[in-house]
Structure formats: C-alpha cells, structure tokens
Amino acid sequence: MAYPYTSEHEVRVLSEHFGDPTARTLEGARAKGRYETLRKAFEMDRDDVIEVVKASGLRGRGGAGFPTGVKWSFMPKDDGKPHYLLCNADESEPGTFKDRELIRWDPHQLIEGCLIAAYAIRAQHVYIYCRGEFFEASAILGRAVEEAYEAGLIGRDILGSGVEIDLTVHIGAGAYICGEETGLMNSLEGRRGQPRVKPPFPAAVGAFGKPTTINNVETLAAVPHIVEHGAEWYRQWGTEKSPGTKLFCVSGHVKRPGNYELPLGFPLQTLIDEVCGGIRDGNALKAVIPGGSSVPIMNAEEVAACSLDYEGVVACGSMLGCASVIVMDETTDIVKQVRRVAYFYAHESCGQCTPCREGTTWVTKILQRIEDGRGTEEDLDTLVEVTDQMTGTTICVLSDSVAAPVQSSITKFRDEYLALIRRGERVGAA
Amino acid sequence: MSDAPTKNPGWAGNTGEFDLTEAQVRGDDFVGTRPLEGAHPAGAPSYAFMRAERDPEAPLFEGPYQTRFEKLLTRYPEKRAALLPVLALAQEVRGHLSPESMARVAELLELPDAYVRGVATFYTMYNKREVGRFLVQVCTNISCNLCGADDVLAAFLRATDTEPGETSADGDFTVVEAECLAACGFPTCVQINSRYYENVSPEDVPAILERIRERGE
Numbered sequence: 001m002a003y004p005y006t007s008e009h010e011v012r013v014l015s016e017h018f019g020d021p022t023a024r025t026l027e028g029a030r031a032k033g034r035y036e037t038l039r040k041a042f043e044m045d046r047d048d049v050i051e052v053v054k055a056s057g058l059r060g061r062g063g064a065g066f067p068t069g070v071k072w073s074f075m076p077k078d079d080g081k082p083h084y085l086l087c088n089a090d091e092s093e094p095g096t097f098k099d100r101e102l103i104r105w106d107p108h109q110l111i112e113g114c115l116i117a118a119y120a121i122r123a124q125h126v127y128i129y130c131r132g133e134f135f136e137a138s139a140i141l142g143r144a145v146e147e148a149y150e151a152g153l154i155g156r157d158i159l160g161s162g163v164e165i166d167l168t169v170h171i172g173a174g175a176y177i178c179g180e181e182t183g184l185m186n187s188l189e190g191r192r193g194q195p196r197v198k199p200p201f202p203a204a205v206g207a208f209g210k211p212t213t214i215n216n217v218e219t220l221a222a223v224p225h226i227v228e229h230g231a232e233w234y235r236q237w238g239t240e241k242s243p244g245t246k247l248f249c250v251s252g253h254v255k256r257p258g259n260y261e262l263p264l265g266f267p268l269q270t271l272i273d274e275v276c277g278g279i280r281d282g283n284a285l286k287a288v289i290p291g292g293s294s295v296p297i298m299n300a301e302e303v304a305a306c307s308l309d310y311e312g313v314v315a316c317g318s319m320l321g322c323a324s325v326i327v328m329d330e331t332t333d334i335v336k337q338v339r340r341v342a343y344f345y346a347h348e349s350c351g352q353c354t355p356c357r358e359g360t361t362w363v364t365k366i367l368q369r370i371e372d373g374r375g376t377e378e379d380l381d382t383l384v385e386v387t388d389q390m391t392g393t394t395i396c397v398l399s400d401s402v403a404a405p406v407q408s409s410i411t412k413f414r415d416e417y418l419a420l421i422r423r424g425e426r427v428g429a430a
Numbered sequence: 431m432s433d434a435p436t437k438n439p440g441w442a443g444n445t446g447e448f449d450l451t452e453a454q455v456r457g458d459d460f461v462g463t464r465p466l467e468g469a470h471p472a473g474a475p476s477y478a479f480m481r482a483e484r485d486p487e488a489p490l491f492e493g494p495y496q497t498r499f500e501k502l503l504t505r506y507p508e509k510r511a512a513l514l515p516v517l518a519l520a521q522e523v524r525g526h527l528s529p530e531s532m533a534r535v536a537e538l539l540e541l542p543d544a545y546v547r548g549v550a551t552f553y554t555m556y557n558k559r560e561v562g563r564f565l566v567q568v569c570t571n572i573s574c575n576l577c578g579a580d581d582v583l584a585a586f587l588r589a590t591d592t593e594p595g596e597t598s599a600d601g602d603f604t605v606v607e608a609e610c611l612a613a614c615g616f617p618t619c620v621q622i623n624s625r626y627y628e629n630v631s632p633e634d635v636p637a638i639l640e641r642i643r644e645r646g647e
C-alpha cells in the first residue's frame with residue numbers, strides 16, 4: 001500500500017505518481033513521459049486540440065462541471081489581443097484536497113497541461129493562482145517551472161516549435177472567494193478578490209481586460225492524457241455525460257480517508273465501504289456531503305442509491321461539485337457541523353451583495369442560537385426564508401452555497417434540530 | 431481510532447516518511463543566497479515565506495529584497511498586479527504589515543495609500559498587527575471538526591497558555607482558528623508558519639511545539 005492509501009478500484013491516470021517524489025524533478029518527470037505530448041500538441045492545429053478535448057467530454061473539475069472544450073472554443077480567434085490562461089489552484093472549498101496533491105506530487109503534469117491549453121486558446125501567458133497557504137506546493141511548482149524554463153519547455157520558441165508561452169506562479173493571500181473565477185481575476189490584478197458581474201464573460205473581458213480562460217488544476221492535468229491517447233480512450237471510463245476519471249477526496253468518519261481516482265459513475269456506497277474501508281469504529285452512516293461544503297447533505301438512503309457522476313448525484317438530491325466526499329457517522333452533531341459551515345461562509349463573504357453579507361451572518365447567528373439550546377421552531381422557518389432570499393439574488397453563488405446545506409439539513413435531519421429546540425438535547429457528540 | 435490514518439508523506443508530514451526542511455522543498459540551492467537573488471524571474475523561490483526571525487523595524491526592499499521586488503514586477507503587465515506578492519515580501523521581513531509598511535508599498539507601486547490598505551485588509555494572511563514568532567493556525571472546518579479539531583485547538587491553547595489570537599508571554603506563539611487548509615483527508619491540519627502539520631491529535635501537540643522551539647522553523 002502506498003500514498004496514504006490506494007485501492008484496487010482505482011484507475012490512476014492523474015494520480016499515478018502520488019507518493020513518489022521522483023516525479024517532482026524535470027529529469028524524473030521526463031523519464032515518466034511528461035512533455036512528450038507537448039511536442040505532439042504543437043504539431044497539431046490549435047483548433048484540433050480543442051476538438052479532441054471537446055470530443056473527450058472532459059468537464060471542469062473546479063465545481064461547476066462545464067465542458068472544457070466548449071469553454072475553450074469561446075475564446076476569440078485572430079483578434080490580435082493578448083490572451084490569458086488562468087489555472088485555478090485556490091482550492092479552498094471545505095472537504096477538497098486534490099489540487100494541492102496534484103501540484104506537489106506531479107507539477108510537470110500540470111505545467112504540460114497548462115502549456116497545451118494555452119496553445120489551444122492562443123494564450124501567451126499562463127498564471128497559476130495558488131492559494132497563499134500552499135507554501136510547499138507553490139515552492140515545488142515554482143521550482144518545476146524554473147527547471148522547465150531552463151530546459152526550453154516554457155518561454156520563447158518552446159521545443160523549437162516557434163510557440164511562445166510564459167508561465168507564472170501567482171500566490172494568493174488567504175480568501176476563499178478568490179477561487180471564484182472573476183474574484184480570482186481581480187485578485188491577480190492586485191485588487192480585492194471580489195467577483196465581477198457577468199457578462200462580460202472572461203472569454204471576452206477577463207484578466208487585465210483581455211480574453212481569458214480559467215480552468216481548475218485537475219481539469220488541466222487531465223489534458224495531456226487526453227491529447228496523447230485520444231477522446232475514445234478517455235471515454236472508456238465514466239458515463240456518456242460524465243466521461244473519464246475523477247479524484248475523489250474522501251474525508252470525515254471513514255477508516256481510510258484520502259484521494260482516490262475512480263471512474264465517474266462509481267457507486268458512493270462502494271466508495272465508502274470498500275475503497276475507504278467503511279465507517280470508523282463500526283459505526284453506522286448518518287450523512288454524506290458529496291461535493292464539498294456548498295452542496296446539499298444526503299442521508300443514508302440517498303447515499304445507498306447514488307452513483308458518482310454529475311447526473312447521478314443530482315438524481316439523489318445533491319451535486320457532485322468538486323467530488324469532495326465528507327462522510328459523517330451516527331455520532332455526528334449535524335446542527336453543529338452546519339453551523340460551522342455557515343460560519344465559514346459568513347467569514348468568507350466578500351461583502352458586495354447585501355443578501356450574502358447580511359444573510360450569512362444571520363444564518364450563522366440563528367444556527368448558533370439553536371445549537372446553544374435557545375432556538376425556537378419558528379427559527380427553522382426563518383432559516384428557510386432567509387436562505388431562500390439568498391438564492392439566485394447575488395453576484396456569485398457563494399450566497400447560494402449557504403442555502404444548500406442549511407435547507408437540506410432542515411429537511412432531512414429536522415429531528416435533530418427539533419431535539420435541540422425542544423429539549424436542548426444534542427444528538428451527536430462529534 | 432482502530433484504523434488510524436497514516437501520516438501524509440511529504441514536507442508537511444512531520445511525522446511521516448520523509449521529514450524535509452524548507453531548504454529541501456525549495457531546493458537546497460534555492461535557499462540561502464539563491465532565492466534572495468531571485469533566481470529565474472518565473473520561479474517561485476523569490477516569493478515570500480513566513481519566517482520566525484524577523485524585525486518589525488527592518489528596512490524594506492533593500493539588498494536582495496530589492497532584487498526580488500524587481501523580479502516580481504517583471505511578471506505582470508501592470509505594476510499593480512504585483513501588490514499581493516510585494517505585500518507578502520514586506521511581511522516576510524517585518525512579520526506584519528504596519529501602516530507604515532503599507533505606505534511604503536503604495537509609494538513603490540504608485541498606488542494610493544488607502545487603496546493598498548483596502549486590499550491588504552481584505553486578505554487574511556496579512557497580519558495587521560504583530561504575531562508570535564510562530565503563528566499556529568488550526569483548521570476547525572467541517573472535515574477536521576468531525577475528527578476532533580476543536581480538541582486540537584484547545585490543546586494548543588492550553589500548551590501555550592494563550593487565548594485565540596493572543597501571543598504567548600515569551601513571544602513565541604500565537605494560536606488562531608483557521609478555515610479549511612485543503613488537507614481535509616489528513617485531519618486535523620495545522621499550519622505553523624509556512625509548514626503544514628497533518629493528522630495532528632491533541633496528544634501530538636507538546637512534541638510539535640518542542641520540535642519547533644528546537645529547530646526554529
């Protein structure tokens with residue numbers, strides 16, 4: 001058994017070298033085939049690269065699941081302006097811990113993906129925006145970038161192809177909202193990381209006012225494999241609408257938490273029971289958040305029926321998001337955990353929109369009151385009402401992200417709220 | 431817990447398979463003289479780390495820091511875009527961003543003073559006042575919380591005899607609650623200066639603090 005844990009169910013395409021520090025050096029990475037595809041991509045027509053990615057059905061791994069090839073095709077052609085590619089390595093959604101691992105174990109895979117994507121969308125400059133806390137990951141990445149520059153893999157006339165692409169690692173300074181694509185652009189430009197109103201969309205007016213594409217780390221890391229082996233190869237895994245493999249970040253009350261790369265469509269129950277060794281201490285499962293803290297909570301019944309592809313999770317009452325599976329056993333205090341998540345959003349709201357700025361704070365206060373045994377049943381109605389008003393009314397979806405866990409937990413775990421309200425009894429300890 | 435999670439190997443996993451120093455992570459040749467000289471303009475080595483040794487009165491952007499500052503400027507089409515990394519550089523030297531440090535950055539980047547303050551206060555990683563030599567940030571967000579992060583936070587507070595955000599009497603430690611650090615599968619995650627400590631349980635706390643005092647990083 002390697003890298004904290006692995007499983008025979010895994011298909012390790014992106015995570016093949018997790019746990020193996022030799023892939024970090026350029027020499028090691030080249031021995032593992034990195035940058036072979038770059039040469040191949042540069043010999044292809046730029047639009048053909050976009051077509052392969054489109055045909056593969058690769059969907060954005062940053063949360064929204066938007067088809068990557070389609071996004072790339074929005075970029076203008078021959079407009080004579082500089083274009084930018086931004087790689088979103090701000091990874092801050094609670095429950096998500098895949099991008100950091102992709103960067104620190106296999107930085108050259110990401111760099112190669114960035115260069116191929118930049119070539120396809122006609123970008124001359126790539127910025128990889130790492131969250132500020134990633135000192136280690138960004139140091140490893142920065143070192144890899146430097147090595148690649150020295151070897152002529154980044155910069156002018158890459159591999160003698162005449163293609164010129166620069167790549168810069170940019171470091172954030174601690175703000176979840178900078179993961180939102182337009183917030184990230186503002187932050188990159190040296191502003192407060194507050195999201196922008198769309199339209200205009202980034203492909204028209206993005207970073208520094210120029211056409212820009214933004215993709216998640218995992219999305220870009222998949223690109224070299226797709227260009228190397230083709231769309232059909234990638235489609236051997238997953239479902240028609242959600243093809244390929246995906247990193248699942250499992251945390252919480254399982255015996256073996258960690259990153260597991262599995263084909264999309266994998267059964268959630270099997271992920272918990274077999275891949276992760278089941279629930280700790282032989283406890284029973286209570287709830288799962290399948291896609292990071294901003295998606296609805298599922299109960300055990302929904303979990304049993306759920307297959308982990310974008311459509312499958314929606315059918316079971318939640319969303320796949322960035323596939324951050326947070327597992328909670330019977331000892332969990334749902335109200336406390338929902339309050340903790342709401343507190344997070346209140347802390348991270350950028351403050352531009354009133355429903356979000358005021359709503360996140362109110363919701364947190366009401367939840368705290370209930371948790372302290374001072375709540376009333378009307379508080380539950382108020383929570384639903386307030387979160388309703390926070391949905392679809394703001395510049396970005398951070399505000400909606402509070403509604404999902406709050407409303408779903410009130411519907412699915414109402415008993416726990418009522419127990420606290422009526423008798424001041426906590427259901428769980430954790 | 432019966433099937434205890436292994437330590438995540440890497441720089442972070444202090445108790446894991448490898449126990450790398452900052453120098454090893456950044457490349458031995460990158461630490462010491464080289465990162466200060468800046469190395470390749472694109473490389474991260476000229477970015478700031480959080481150091482235990484610093485001086486709130488130290489001169490800003492002199493000597494090697496001048497070079498690093500200039501390298502940062504070359505990476506963006508506009509001067510303003512260098513603001514975040516430049517603020518981080520100032521904090522590496524002085525430990526926090528005083529109004530005077532922010533004013534100096536504003537002057538260098540030709541930005542209004544109030545603008546720089548507005549940006550600096552938006553981001554949590556800029557310390558607006560002095561903190562201990564070691565800033566201990568304990569993630570208490572959901573995944574860590576489910577696995578006992580509140581107890582880990584309490585253990586750090588007890589061991590350092592402080593309240594959250596307060597600096598210990600010897601000036602060594604400031605312990606604060608942090609939001610998700612993107613290491614949720616290795617709970618509890620604690621960031622101490624630039625380094626992640628993963629799978630931390632309350633029992634590990636004394637050993638971690640002792641190690642830090644000894645190694646100074």
Ligand SMILES: Cc1cc2nc3c(=O)[nH]c(=O)nc-3n(C[C@H](O)[C@H](O)[C@H](O)COP(=O)(O)O)c2cc1C
Pocket residue numbers: 059060061062063064065066068071088089090091092093176177178179180181182214215216217219220396397398
């Ligand atoms: C509040 C908020 C936070 C987000 N945080 C992240 C993040 O940390 N990392 C990320 O890749 N995408 C994040 N996103 C999604 C991005 O806005 C964007 O959709 C994504 O980076 C696009 O890349 P993709 O198409 O490859 O998924 C966030 C979105 C919102 C609304």
Ligand code: SF4
Pocket residue numbers: 177194195348349350351352353354356357394395396397398399
């Ligand atoms: S919804 Fe919240 S985080 Fe998003 S832009 Fe509005 S105030 Fe900022």
Ligand code: FES
Pocket residue numbers: 094095096569570571572573574575609610611612613614617619
């Ligand atoms: S919840 Fe603690 S690191 Fe993510």
